[in-house]
Structures are given as C-alpha cells and as structure tokens.
Amino acid sequence: MTTTAVHAGLEGAIADLRQSIGSEFVLTEPYHRAIRSSSAAPFGVHLWQDTLPDLVVRPGSTADVIEIVRIANRWKVPIVPRGAGAGLADGAMPLRRGIVVDIKRMHDVLEIDDDNMTVTVQPGINMMELNKILRPLNVWFPDDPASYPVNVLGGRVGTGGWSLVGAGYGHIPNNVVSMEVVTPTGEVIRVGEGGARKIRKASTGYRMKELFIGHQGTLGIVTELTLDLSPRPEVEFPAFFAVRDWRDSWRLTQTLGKSGLKTISGIFQFDERKVDFLRRDDEAWIPLPDWVQGATGVICYGREAEVNAAKPIIFDLAKEAGATYLGQEMSEGDWASRHDRYHLAYHGRSGGKIKLMAWSIDDCAVQWSELPAVKKRWYEIADALVAKHPEHFDVWGMFMYTNNPFRPWGDHLTELDMGINELEMTPEIWADWIEAKTEIARTAVRHGGSVSACHGGTREGEVNVSCYEELAEGQFELMKKLKRLLDPENIMNPGKYNLDEAYEGDAR
Amino acid sequence: MTQQLSSKPFYGQRIEVRSVPDPIVKDCFAVFACRHKFCREVCPVYQDDRDESHTSYGFHSTLLAISQGIGSLEDVRDQVTNCLECGACELRCPNTLFAGDFYGASTTTVDLVRKVRRDLVAADIGFEKYEAIIEVIDKYLSYFTGPEEDLTRWAEGLNLPFTGETILFVDYFNAFETTVVARNAAKILSAAGVSYGILRHPGATLGELLDVDLDAFVEHARYNVNELVTAGAKRVILINPHDYTYFTRDYTAYLGELPFEVVYVTDVIDELITSGAITFEGASPLSGNVSYHDPCTLNKICGITESPRRIIRSLPGLNFVDVSPVAQWSYCCGKGSSSFKVLHPDTSYRIGARRLQAAADVGAERLVLACPHCEDQLTDVRARSGAPVEPIHVLALVAQAMGLE
The missing domain is CATH 3.40.50 (Rossmann fold)
Structure with missing residues (x-):
C-alpha cells in the first residue's frame, strides 16, 4: 500500500537537480506529476493524491542518471524509474512519492552491428521506431508486445516483458545481450553473459544480467542496452480457427504447439466469453455465428518456402480437431489489429448500458494442463465480484497465449480481462476488488503457475501472493538480502515487492 | 465533404480554474482509461521533446486530474501551447479507431485544446506568449x-x-x-x-x-x-x-x-486533368525525384490524400517517390494550425528540419506541398538548415508543366 511520505531533503534535492540536470528537465508542476503517477494498471482515481510524485526529472544521458541517483542518496529522496508507463503491474507508480526519473529523452541508437546482429540503444527508444530504423538493413528487433507502438526498452527490461511472437523469437529476457545499469548507489556496471558486450552465451562469473531484468525499478536504471537482432521474416502467416467448444481450442493449441513446426511464432486462444465480448462491441471483430464458442489463432513467421510448407500441416491439424478456418480476411485483420485490440472505456457495460470502465488484466503464467481448472475458478471469482458490484465491474473474457520462449508449448500467459469503473470507485468497493485480485493470483499459484508472465507481481492484491506464496521457498528472503546489499538507503522504488521489509528495524 | 465523426457540443461548457464539467471529465477519462498512449510516438512535438506531458494522453489526464483536485487550470498555460493541432493523436487513438463510428466517441484533442485555450482566455489567465x-x-x-x-x-x-x-x-x-x-x-x-x-x-x-x-x-x-x-x-x-x-x-x-x-x-x-481540361502537352517536361508531403489538415483532419498524388503522377518527367499518408501521420512541417511557430520557434524548426531530412532519406530532390503554410515554413527551414531538398507547391509544378509561367 502507498503511504504519504514526506521527504525532509526534498527542497535540497530539487535545488541540486536543477543545478546538475537543468531546470527545464526538473518538473514540479502538478500536471507533470499527475500524468506520471500511474502506469497502465487499474488505478484508483480516488487515491490519486497518494501516488503523486514530488517531482519529475528527465535525464538525457548516463551521466545525468548517475547525478540524479547520487543526489537522491545525498538527500534521501526516493527514485521511481519510468519508461513508457505502459506496464500493468504498477512498477512505475510511486508508492513513497519522491523523484520520477522519466527516461524517454534517452532514445538514441548508439550502434548497429549487422555483422554480429546486435543493436545498442538508449533505454527510452520505442521498439516500433527502432524497427523503422533497422528496416533498410532487413533486420528487426523481434519484441512484439501489445504495447509495441508505445513501449520503450528500458521499461520492457524493468518489467521483464513478454512478446506475442516469443514462442518463435523469445521474449525480452532472451533478447537482451548485455546492459549498462546505474545501480542504486550511483555506480555504473555492465551486466551480460559474462562481461562482454555482444556475447550471447558465456560461463564467466555469476549470471548477473537476469538480476536486472524484471526488478520493477528496485535495483537500478538501465542506461544502455545491447540487443539481439533477427533477420526480418520474409512472410507472416496468421490463421484463425473457430471451434464449437473452447476445450477444442485448448486441445488444438497443444496439437499445434507440439507439431514441430519451427515457423510457429505464437498461438493464441480466445475463450467463449471473449468471443461473446468481441461479438458484443468490438468493431474489429467480424460477427461470428452463435455456434462459435472459442477460437485458436496461430502466427507463422519465416522464409516463404518454410511457411508455405507449414500451411497445409496447420490446416490438416485444425481440421482433425474439428476447427473451422475463419478465412484470410479475418485472420489477417485480427493479427494486424493486435496492438490496437485494447479494450476501450466505452466497452464497459452495466445492465446492458454503456458504463465507462478501464481495462484490467491478470497476466498469470499457467501450465497448459491447468488452464480449464484455472479458467473455471477465475470466472467464479470475477462473476461474484460483478454480481456484488454490477455498476463497477464487467467481465470481458479470456485470452491465452503461448508463453514458453522459442517453444510453442507448455505454459501460457493467461489473461482474464475485466472492466473496472474507476471514476465511481469507493474505498469499500476497491477493497473487494483487491480481495478478488488476491484470489485470482492465488488460484494460479495453487495450480502450479506464476502470478505474472509479463508485467510483474507487484500490484496491490497480488504482491502478497507473489512474495509470501509463490516466492516462499527462499526466493523472497534472498530478494530482500540483495535489495539491501545493492540499495542500502532504499532509494530505488521503495515499497515495491514488499521490499521495505528488508530494512525493518533500521532507524529511518 | 469531410464529416466530423464526433462532434461534442459539451465542449461549450466552461472549464473553471478548479472544476471540470462532468461530460468533459468522462471524455477525458475515456482517454486516460486507455493508458496505452498510442498518441505518443505519432506526435511530432513528442518526437522532438520526448515529454509525455505534451501528448493527447497527457492533456486529457491533466484535465482529469484537475477534476480530482490535483492542480488547476493555471497549470496548463504552458502545456496547452505544445500542440500543433495536427490531429495525429486523434487518428492513432484506439477510441477513434474502434469507438469513432459506433459510439460517436472519437478522441477530439484538437477541439479540446482550442476549447481550453479559450477557457484560459475567458478566465483571464491566458497562456504562454x-x-x-x-x-x-x-x-x-x-x-x-x-x-x-x-x-x-x-x-x-x-x-x-x-x-x-x-x-x-x-x-x-x-x-x-x-x-x-x-x-x-x-x-x-x-x-x-x-x-x-x-x-x-x-x-x-x-x-x-x-x-x-x-x-x-x-x-x-x-x-x-x-x-x-x-x-x-x-x-x-x-x-x-x-x-x-x-x-x-x-x-x-x-x-x-x-x-x-x-x-x-x-x-x-x-x-x-482527368476530364482533359488540363493537359501538359507542349510545355517543357519536369524532371527529378520528388516526394509529397501530406499537409496535416488535409491528411489527418480531412482525409484528402489521393488528389495531390494523382496530380503528381500525371506530371510528365517526374520520378515520384511516395510515402504513404498513414506513415505521414507522424510528420508535420512544424508550423501548426495556430501560430505554433510563434509559440515555439525552436521546436517548430526542428520538426521542419526532420521532415526535410525524411524526404532526403527517400531520395527526393524536391518535396511537393499542397499547403501555403507548409511551403512558407519548409522554405524557411531549408534556408536555415541547408537541407538538400527543395520545397515546392504542387500548383507551381502544375503551372510549370502547363507552360503558364
């Protein structure tokens, strides 16, 4: 939970920051702070005052970041790193006020090495913009989350992001070769596979790179990334298949995943309530007959010859599973709109009428075999919440995406989408929401899954399940020791992942 | 004729220093609730300053925050000027893409920026410059x-x-x-x-x-x-x-x-040209590589993108290197619809220089324009930057090809 922190050193920190970074990049006006007080997760508008940072700083270089961290330590004012603010786990939401360090000014491409297939960038660059630059070289950085048009690479690393085509190309943790990081005490380090900047596999030293991926801004600020490039796929082939029962979609997903087709880069399931939701009011979805109660989509990337060879096998497997091809137009259209398929506030419903609602997702990682049981329990929890607060919540169905890097089988990013009426929220209803979030996360963990496949297990309602249930076998204890070792003043994003516990008993 | 998908009469209601009318609160929440900020990278101002406060999401969120008691109208004196009124954010907003027709709920940032500027004037606050x-x-x-x-x-x-x-x-x-x-x-x-x-x-x-x-x-x-x-x-x-x-x-x-x-x-x-009333026979043919710059008002606000291209293709002797209108959503000459250049001359210049560089990058020697403001701005930017691309109005090319000079 947030607390209203007051930092005695704030005025001194602001003065030093203006001196070091430049006044135009040290922002204290309310609107600059208000805009950077939330990420993309459900946000209690009624709690806005609690998450306002004291100021925003916009560094332009590694040297600026070092200076900011040193000033924050000097005056003991917390830092919250912020990338695109597109994370769904509140990583960039300040819990103890302090300084939001907005990295988006740092957006240069520092080096393209197409001989060795790497690109080195600053953390504020967006993936789509990076790929525009790379296109003439016929290479791309294959990180394709739904937030592809807006997200920046520093934030992707901070949350340990997931990619729609990760089953073919890997996810962010697999595609970062090495990084320069400013630690919580202001030192600059390079972490990678061993110590080399462009080596993908080494056995030298501890595997430190992993520590600085997915830490939600609690262990440092990445200031430079060397990334693994891939050849641009010659063709892409999406195919969507409708089924009469979601379980057929579930089984087809496994069949396709285990087919051995290397061009498959992702497989997605739409359950019956997602189809209903899309049928209800998503204009991108071509109306489907009532018998359609689920769908499976598959995306193949690669050379034309190999994708063409895979097509008849995919169609045969789908036919054997009793699935019906939805046609080229719908398949290509849906894949093309994958980044835009966000659920709009106007899609919220209460009693059949429009009620403006924000989008919430749970992004647990769940093994294939457990999907039916998790799905059943999640809907029980969500439906009970809607029954109790019909004006405040709405169920928007489920997606399930392949989650295993480089392999389209095994675990799935399992997404329960809901609408939440943030504008008319009350503390009591918010408490019920948090309780439901806890139960949803706990269900995944009890079925052998993880609280989060892509955004992080830091949200209110989930964080206790993450720390005390999923990470209970010593991991959370080790996290606290590492946090205290690297960040003795608890400067970096304090409050996240319950890591304040690492400092309990300190005189502060 | 252009149709405005979402006309919002409630923009006529005044935003006071510390209160926002309820329909505008909901309008702003619809953008805030999206939170995916696709309006960001497409914004020419954001491309220059990388400040998310100067985006459609930032602007709507600011007004929503004011409605919740955070800040006041006075705080937006600077923010409200950092908009070219080019309309890119409106097109890129999922609300426009998926709620424009069915719900009549397109995002209308340009109208809102204008409305808030007027409210600032009405409240005797004014805005920067x-x-x-x-x-x-x-x-x-x-x-x-x-x-x-x-x-x-x-x-x-x-x-x-x-x-x-x-x-x-x-x-x-x-x-x-x-x-x-x-x-x-x-x-x-x-x-x-x-x-x-x-x-x-x-x-x-x-x-x-x-x-x-x-x-x-x-x-x-x-x-x-x-x-x-x-x-x-x-x-x-x-x-x-x-x-x-x-x-x-x-x-x-x-x-x-x-x-x-x-x-x-x-x-x-x-x-x-199609009817044969204009022909280019007899005059000296044109030459060289040209590209076309979609004026924001024609492309992003009114959807007129084809007729200038057809004209250019019909002109004899030119090699037309086209960049699609959608790719040009993120382009602007930098002058804006309402004296942006007066408000932010340095940003305006850099946006214009970036546009000329983009034309150079596709191999254009001349950049064809269909807007007098773009011509004025890019001619000035070229003079200051020495960019190797000459801006020229499409009417000048047509007149030349017709032998009217």
Whole structure:
C-alpha cells in the first residue's frame, strides 16, 4: 500500500537537480506529476493524491542518471524509474512519492552491428521506431508486445516483458545481450553473459544480467542496452480457427504447439466469453455465428518456402480437431489489429448500458494442463465480484497465449480481462476488488503457475501472493538480502515487492 | 465533404480554474482509461521533446486530474501551447479507431485544446506568449478593416470577376504572404476554362481566432458565408487546407449546413486533368525525384490524400517517390494550425528540419506541398538548415508543366 511520505531533503534535492540536470528537465508542476503517477494498471482515481510524485526529472544521458541517483542518496529522496508507463503491474507508480526519473529523452541508437546482429540503444527508444530504423538493413528487433507502438526498452527490461511472437523469437529476457545499469548507489556496471558486450552465451562469473531484468525499478536504471537482432521474416502467416467448444481450442493449441513446426511464432486462444465480448462491441471483430464458442489463432513467421510448407500441416491439424478456418480476411485483420485490440472505456457495460470502465488484466503464467481448472475458478471469482458490484465491474473474457520462449508449448500467459469503473470507485468497493485480485493470483499459484508472465507481481492484491506464496521457498528472503546489499538507503522504488521489509528495524 | 465523426457540443461548457464539467471529465477519462498512449510516438512535438506531458494522453489526464483536485487550470498555460493541432493523436487513438463510428466517441484533442485555450482566455489567465498570438490576430484583422483593394491586390492583371457560381476563396495568408499560390491557382483554373470569380472583400479565416475568440471567428464565418452567397457561389474552391477544415468542420458546426459546395483546389485540378481540361502537352517536361508531403489538415483532419498524388503522377518527367499518408501521420512541417511557430520557434524548426531530412532519406530532390503554410515554413527551414531538398507547391509544378509561367 502507498503511504504519504514526506521527504525532509526534498527542497535540497530539487535545488541540486536543477543545478546538475537543468531546470527545464526538473518538473514540479502538478500536471507533470499527475500524468506520471500511474502506469497502465487499474488505478484508483480516488487515491490519486497518494501516488503523486514530488517531482519529475528527465535525464538525457548516463551521466545525468548517475547525478540524479547520487543526489537522491545525498538527500534521501526516493527514485521511481519510468519508461513508457505502459506496464500493468504498477512498477512505475510511486508508492513513497519522491523523484520520477522519466527516461524517454534517452532514445538514441548508439550502434548497429549487422555483422554480429546486435543493436545498442538508449533505454527510452520505442521498439516500433527502432524497427523503422533497422528496416533498410532487413533486420528487426523481434519484441512484439501489445504495447509495441508505445513501449520503450528500458521499461520492457524493468518489467521483464513478454512478446506475442516469443514462442518463435523469445521474449525480452532472451533478447537482451548485455546492459549498462546505474545501480542504486550511483555506480555504473555492465551486466551480460559474462562481461562482454555482444556475447550471447558465456560461463564467466555469476549470471548477473537476469538480476536486472524484471526488478520493477528496485535495483537500478538501465542506461544502455545491447540487443539481439533477427533477420526480418520474409512472410507472416496468421490463421484463425473457430471451434464449437473452447476445450477444442485448448486441445488444438497443444496439437499445434507440439507439431514441430519451427515457423510457429505464437498461438493464441480466445475463450467463449471473449468471443461473446468481441461479438458484443468490438468493431474489429467480424460477427461470428452463435455456434462459435472459442477460437485458436496461430502466427507463422519465416522464409516463404518454410511457411508455405507449414500451411497445409496447420490446416490438416485444425481440421482433425474439428476447427473451422475463419478465412484470410479475418485472420489477417485480427493479427494486424493486435496492438490496437485494447479494450476501450466505452466497452464497459452495466445492465446492458454503456458504463465507462478501464481495462484490467491478470497476466498469470499457467501450465497448459491447468488452464480449464484455472479458467473455471477465475470466472467464479470475477462473476461474484460483478454480481456484488454490477455498476463497477464487467467481465470481458479470456485470452491465452503461448508463453514458453522459442517453444510453442507448455505454459501460457493467461489473461482474464475485466472492466473496472474507476471514476465511481469507493474505498469499500476497491477493497473487494483487491480481495478478488488476491484470489485470482492465488488460484494460479495453487495450480502450479506464476502470478505474472509479463508485467510483474507487484500490484496491490497480488504482491502478497507473489512474495509470501509463490516466492516462499527462499526466493523472497534472498530478494530482500540483495535489495539491501545493492540499495542500502532504499532509494530505488521503495515499497515495491514488499521490499521495505528488508530494512525493518533500521532507524529511518 | 469531410464529416466530423464526433462532434461534442459539451465542449461549450466552461472549464473553471478548479472544476471540470462532468461530460468533459468522462471524455477525458475515456482517454486516460486507455493508458496505452498510442498518441505518443505519432506526435511530432513528442518526437522532438520526448515529454509525455505534451501528448493527447497527457492533456486529457491533466484535465482529469484537475477534476480530482490535483492542480488547476493555471497549470496548463504552458502545456496547452505544445500542440500543433495536427490531429495525429486523434487518428492513432484506439477510441477513434474502434469507438469513432459506433459510439460517436472519437478522441477530439484538437477541439479540446482550442476549447481550453479559450477557457484560459475567458478566465483571464491566458497562456504562454498569448500576447504574441494577439499580435498575429491584430495583424490579420487589420487587413479586414484596411483598404479593400489590398485584399485582391494578389490578383492584379488577372481580370477576375467578383461574382460567379464558382468562387475561388483566397484567404489572407495567401493574399498577402504566399501570393504566388493564389496566382497559380487562378491561372491554372483560367487556362482550364473554368468560369469563376473571387470575393472583393473576404473575411478572416484564422486558426488563432478560433483558439481565443470563438465569437469573432463565428462572426467572420457568417460574414464569409453571406459574402459567398451574395456573390452567387454554388461551389467554393479553397486553396488553404486550414480553411478547408474551418469551412467543412467548424462553419458547419456553428452555422449548420452550408448553402454551397466546398472543394479543395487539388480535387478540382485532379478532376480537370482527368476530364482533359488540363493537359501538359507542349510545355517543357519536369524532371527529378520528388516526394509529397501530406499537409496535416488535409491528411489527418480531412482525409484528402489521393488528389495531390494523382496530380503528381500525371506530371510528365517526374520520378515520384511516395510515402504513404498513414506513415505521414507522424510528420508535420512544424508550423501548426495556430501560430505554433510563434509559440515555439525552436521546436517548430526542428520538426521542419526532420521532415526535410525524411524526404532526403527517400531520395527526393524536391518535396511537393499542397499547403501555403507548409511551403512558407519548409522554405524557411531549408534556408536555415541547408537541407538538400527543395520545397515546392504542387500548383507551381502544375503551372510549370502547363507552360503558364
């Protein structure tokens, strides 16, 4: 939970920051702070005052970041790193006020090495913009989350992001070769596979790179990334298949995943309530007959010859599973709109009428075999919440995406989408929401899954399940020791992942 | 004619210093609730300063925050000026993409920015460099009250009547600053055998006025419509795409359906080429690599993208290297619809320089334009930057290809 922190050193920190970074990049006006007080997760508008940072700083270089961290330590004012603010786990939401360090000014491409297939960038660059630059070289950085048009690479690393085509190309943790990081005490380090900047596999030293991926801004600020490039796929082939029962979609997903087709880069399931939701009011979805109660989509990337060879096998497997091809137009259209398929506030419903609602997702990682049981329990929890607060919540169905890097089988990013009426929220209803979030996360963990496949297990309602249930076998204890070792003043994003516990008993 | 998918009459309700009317709160929440900020990378201002406060998401969130007691209208004095009013964010917003038609709930950032600028003026707060905007307005309104013959001096020697079923409407910017655009338009229409006239005393069509004094803007709008009707207009040809947005969106919003057809000059010339009324036989052929810059107002706000391209393709001797209109959502010349260059000259310059560099990157030697403001801006940027790309108005190329110079 947030607390209203007051930092005695704030005025001194602001003065030093203006001196070091430049006044135009040290922002204290309310609107600059208000805009950077939330990420993309459900946000209690009624709690806005609690998450306002004291100021925003916009560094332009590694040297600026070092200076900011040193000033924050000097005056003991917390830092919250912020990338695109597109994370769904509140990583960039300040819990103890302090300084939001907005990295988006740092957006240069520092080096393209197409001989060795790497690109080195600053953390504020967006993936789509990076790929525009790379296109003439016929290479791309294959990180394709739904937030592809807006997200920046520093934030992707901070949350340990997931990619729609990760089953073919890997996810962010697999595609970062090495990084320069400013630690919580202001030192600059390079972490990678061993110590080399462009080596993908080494056995030298501890595997430190992993520590600085997915830490939600609690262990440092990445200031430079060397990334693994891939050849641009010659063709892409999406195919969507409708089924009469979601379980057929579930089984087809496994069949396709285990087919051995290397061009498959992702497989997605739409359950019956997602189809209903899309049928209800998503204009991108071509109306489907009532018998359609689920769908499976598959995306193949690669050379034309190999994708063409895979097509008849995919169609045969789908036919054997009793699935019906939805046609080229719908398949290509849906894949093309994958980044835009966000659920709009106007899609919220209460009693059949429009009620403006924000989008919430749970992004647990769940093994294939457990999907039916998790799905059943999640809907029980969500439906009970809607029954109790019909004006405040709405169920928007489920997606399930392949989650295993480089392999389209095994675990799935399992997404329960809901609408939440943030504008008319009350503390009591918010408490019920948090309780439901806890139960949803706990269900995944009890079925052998993880609280989060892509955004992080830091949200209110989930964080206790993450720390005390999923990470209970010593991991959370080790996290606290590492946090205290690297960040003795608890400067970096304090409050996240319950890591304040690492400092309990300190005189502060 | 362009249709505005989402007209929001509730923008007429005043935002006070610390309170926001409920319909506007919901309108802003619809953008805030998206939180995916696709409006960001497409914004030419954001591309330059990388400040998310200066995006559609940032602007809507600010107003929502004010409604929740965080900050006040006074805080947005700077923020409200960091908008080119180009419309890219509106097109890229999922609300527009998926809720525009069905719910009538497109995101209308440009209208909202203008509305908030007016509210700031009404609250005696004003905005950064407000006085400079007033100077611009005073300058152009002085043309209205000045000697009548100055308004048509651009047409000297062309012998154009002041009546006709077709009227070529020439705004003050073209009449006083980019007169060659107006003269080329007139020469081309005359050579094609079009029977048309001009207004003896047109009123003002100023984005700046729309931003600070709606009553005065509407007063001039009503005046212009009356003058055009009196002149006998059944068809009005515009040569400034900013005017096209005012006539098709704002005039209709405040005055209702117009009693004449409104067309943009490139659509007219495209028709004349197709019908054979304009030919390029006999004149010296053009040469070189050209690309085309979509003016924001035509591309992002009015959806006119094809006629300029068809004209360029019809011109003999040119190698046309096209960049799609959608790819150009993130482009702008940097001048904006309402004196952005006056408000932020350095940002304006860098945006313009980036546009010329993008043209150079596709191998263009000349960048073809269809807007006098783009021509004015990019000519200035080229002079200052030494960019290897020459901006040129499409009407100049057509006139040259017709041998009219």
